[in-house]
Amino acid sequence: MSAIPTSPTSSRTLSLQQVLICGAAIVTLSMGIRHGFGLWLTPVTMDRGWTREAFSLALAVQNIAWGAAGPFAGMLADRFGALRVLVAGAFLYAAGLALMAVSTTAAGFLGSAGVLIGLAQSGTTYAVVYGVIGRNVAPEKRSWAMGVAAAAGSFGQFLMVPVENWLIGYSGWQNALFVLAIAACLIVPLAFGLREPARDAAHGAHHQSIGQALREAFGYRSFQLLMLGYFVCGFQVVFIGVHMPSYLKDHGLTPQVATNALALIGLFNVFGTYAAGTLGQRLPKRYLLSAIYLLRSIAIVIFLSVPLTPLSVYLFAAVMGVLWLSTVPPTNAIVAQIFGVQHMSMLGGFVFFSHQIGSFLGVWLGGKLYDATGSYDVVWYLAIALGVMAMLANLPVRESAIVRRPIPAAA
Structure with a gap:
């Protein structure tokens, strides 16, 4: 048996640029908006009289809905192209x-x-x-290109979090959400740049x-182990991203x-993320993920x-920033490397479901x-233990293309 190409090919592809x-622009908007949701925890709960658990539950449902719908969005994108999925998502x-801004009940906010x-x-x-990216970028540049896209999502966080904080302070938390709703619509014209030509079977x-x-x-x-590692990634980064502002406020920081x-x-x-994508072209990705x-x-x-001081917080943020979404390019590149790109969006969606x-x-x-x-200590300790577990889980991952039995030409 030998490794067989796993997807249709096309003589026409979109340009790398x-x-x-x-x-990158789409990911900058979509990820940049969501990275600032932790800034709304305090004003929303104080204004509505809700507990932190009520706010946290809504964002928890957001993450699980994102993950559960991801494989189906991926199936549609693999089958009909990304354009329609991106427009509907925008x-x-x-x-x-917009509805988040006007929800007056915890149930409405959750929805x-x-x-x-x-x-x-x-x-x-x-x-x-x-x-x-998988369908239009050559394999030798794929991990790097995924690193560029992930870096764009990170730049979105750097760009959007201060903007969102300013919007909340200047216009109030509700009007800030209306502005972001308008910004989300910018994904629509960008999606037309990812309209793929029809793919013919080779x-x-x-x-x-x-x-x-x-x-x-x-x-x-190896797919199961990647899912386990990505589960840990989701636990760590979303806990920190959402609860960090309140944790620091509880300890007297502004x-x-x-x-x-x-x-x-x-x-x-x-x-x-850029470094992880680049290193993924040169080093075993499983070792990169474990590290x-x-x-x-x-x-x-x-x-x-x-001791908790502004300096210690900033140093921690810088270190965690380097490691934040750096799991994304190597994880997705391994999925493409093992299974090919025919069902990449769908399989990537399932791996991401475990993340969510x-x-x-x-x-x-x-x-x-x-x-x-009255403390976040238990969750911090869980995040530490899970990180060690994910390190061990990624070590035995096999990155080589899966070996399949050839399908007869008549089939």
């Missing part, structure tokens, strides 16, 4: 942000900030954009049905410190061990355990 510019994003925005993010972020190409692709992936141990910290995470993640998860746990241990289960638990347990104990 077009894919990177439009894909309008859902705008609607969710808008949770369900609608979660569905929107499934169609406007990495799985869909990476599918376009002679002798190996074609899988969705069911065959899923059975193959979920029965493959809101500006939290804003600066989130912006620093975004800034340094630009370098971290990232271990370094995260070490960074958290040191952060909790030293972790995100759900990270953000929800952060609020739940805080309300129960």
Whole structure:
């Protein structure tokens, strides 16, 4: 048996420059908006009289809805192209942000900030954009290109978090959400830059049905291990991203410190994700992932061990920024490397679903355990232990293309 190409090919593809510019801009908007949601925790809960758990539950549902819808958004993008999925996701994003501003009940807030925005993010972020990259960028540049797209999402955090903080202070938290709803609509014209030409089957190409692709992936141990590692990634980054402002406020630091910290995470993640994509072309990606998860746990241990000052917060934010989304390019590149690009958006969506289960638990347990104990300590310790587990899980991942039995030409 020998490795068989796993996807249709086309004589026409989008240019590398077009894919990177439009894909990066879309990820900058979609990820940049969501990275600042932690800034709304205090004003929303104080204005509405809700607990932190109520706010946290809405964002937890957002993450799980994003993850659950991701494979289906990926299936549609693989089958019909990314354009339609991106446009639908942009309008859902705008609607969710607007309704989030006017929701007066916890249930309404959960439906808008949770369900609608979660569905929107499934169609406007990495799985869909990476599918376009996988189908239009040569394998030898794929990990690097994914690093560029991930770096754009990080730049979105660096750019948007201070803007969102300024909008909340200048116009109020509700009007700030209306402005962001308008900004989300800018994804629509950018999506037309990712409109792919029709793909024709190449002679002798190996074609899988969705069911065959899923059975193959979920029965493959390396895919399972990647999902486990990504679960931990989601737990760590969403807990920190949402609860960091409140954690710092509880310890007497000003809101500006939290804003600066989130912006620093975004800034340094630009370098971290780009470096991870570049290194993924040269080094075994499984070792790169293991190192990232271990370094995260070490960074958290040191952060909790030293006196909490603005300087210690900024140093922690810079280190975590380098490691923040640096798991994204190597993880997705391994999926493409093992299974090919025919069902890449769908399989990437399933891996990301595990990330979002972790995100759900990270953000929800952060609020739940805080309300129960008055402290975030237990969740910090969980984040450390899970990081070590993810480090160990990624070490045995096999990165080589899966070996398949050739399909007879008559089939």
